[in-house]
Amino acid sequence: MQTAATCHFSFKGNLSGRKALEVKQALAGMIDKGNHCLIVDLTSVCDADIAGVNALALTYKKLRDVGGKMEIRLHREGQLARMLHITRFDLLLTIKFVQLS
DSSP states (O other): OOOTTOEEEEEEEEESHHHHHHHHHHHHHHHHTTOOEEEEEEEEEEEEOHHHHHHHHHHHHHHHHTTOEEEEEEETTSHHHHHHHHTTGGGTSEEEEEOOO
16 A cells, blocks of 8 residues: 555554544544545554544545545554454454564
């Protein structure tokens, strides 16, 4: 998914509550500035809740509405991967699983 107009975003910590809202706002700001091809690195996310899943789903919708794309990078064994699978968002989103280092 690498192109000249690709914009990278990474987040470390817990993707929940207030932090999830901050991530959603940061990603929305990137889209509003014309970045319609995002790589979102969440490999350093320790924990996530439904607010984190919601932030990713709303970012996906916003990008889809402008013809954009988003790739999410995360660990297959992580909490966020499990939540995306349980909510079935893993079928909708482009996810690249990376190995734990």
